[in-house]
Amino acid sequence: MMLSGSRRTVLKGIARGLTLAGMGGAAALLVKRADGQVVWQIDAAKCLNSRFGEVGVKACNLCTSECVVSQSAVRAVNEFSKCGRCNICPAYFNVKSAVGRDGLPSEKLCPRDAIARKPIGDADPNDLANNFYEYVIDEKKCDGCGKCVMACKEPAGLGSVQLRVRHDLCVNCNKCAISTSCPKDALVSIGLGEALNPFREGGRAE
Numbered sequence: 001m002m003l004s005g006s007r008r009t010v011l012k013g014i015a016r017g018l019t020l021a022g023m024g025g026a027a028a029l030l031v032k033r034a035d036g037q038v039v040w041q042i043d044a045a046k047c048l049n050s051r052f053g054e055v056g057v058k059a060c061n062l063c064t065s066e067c068v069v070s071q072s073a074v075r076a077v078n079e080f081s082k083c084g085r086c087n088i089c090p091a092y093f094n095v096k097s098a099v100g101r102d103g104l105p106s107e108k109l110c111p112r113d114a115i116a117r118k119p120i121g122d123a124d125p126n127d128l129a130n131n132f133y134e135y136v137i138d139e140k141k142c143d144g145c146g147k148c149v150m151a152c153k154e155p156a157g158l159g160s161v162q163l164r165v166r167h168d169l170c171v172n173c174n175k176c177a178i179s180t181s182c183p184k185d186a187l188v189s190i191g192l193g194e195a196l197n198p199f200r201e202g203g204r205a206e
């Protein structure tokens with residue numbers, strides 16, 4: 001961690017102010033930044049939690065602990081076009097927990113209860129396993145700990161959940177504090193237009 005205590009305090013103050021500004025402020029900030037600005041983003045193909053081939057290892061939570069923003073400017077997002085809408089989603093359930101009477105794992109995976117599970121359409125009570133579910137991440141609760149991202153990865157999941165720097169929260173540090181700690185050099189500085197495309201092709205280790 002390269003920042004002095006006073007700089008961290010100032011940046012946290014700015015970040016809180018931005019959060020309080022709400023969606024209107026966030027939208028204005030994005031417009032202001034759209035003028036060719038370069039921003040920080042996570043390369044999913046490099047991040048330990050989303051890159052293929054990293055299985056059976058603990059999720060990396062440095063995006064939570066190292067970001068200068070309170071609760072982190074990094075949050076998990078689920079791209080619905082890639083999500084399998086599984087009955088037993090390994091990012092939602094702790095699949096190692098005991099199975100309940102309903103046939104589902106009894107515990108959730110997210111330590112902040114930031115993922116909601118909603119049936120799509122009318123659930124068939126006689127064939128619950130064949131229903132489809134939408135998994136929605138509450139970004140206000142999420143702190144980017146990466147557990148769900150690690151769990152969603154193939155072969156257990158389809159890799160639809162990834163970590164992203166949210167540009168309405170990020171204070172765009174000159175040298176991103178996470179980048180100095182990331183073990184996979186996954187923080188990249190790219191144009192805002194590209195960063196706003198939340199799911200560039202990727203996810204496979206090079």
Ligand code: SF4
Nearest residue numbers: 047048060062063182
């Ligand atoms: S620090 Fe790097 S490896 Fe760890 S979660 Fe963040 S981007 Fe992924």
Ligand code: SF4
Nearest residue numbers: 110142143145146148
């Ligand atoms: S990144 Fe962590 S806090 Fe956020 S939804 Fe996933 S498990 Fe929950």
Ligand code: SF4
Nearest residue numbers: 067170171173176177
């Ligand atoms: S640049 Fe990095 S450390 Fe700074 S607020 Fe953004 S994500 Fe956090």
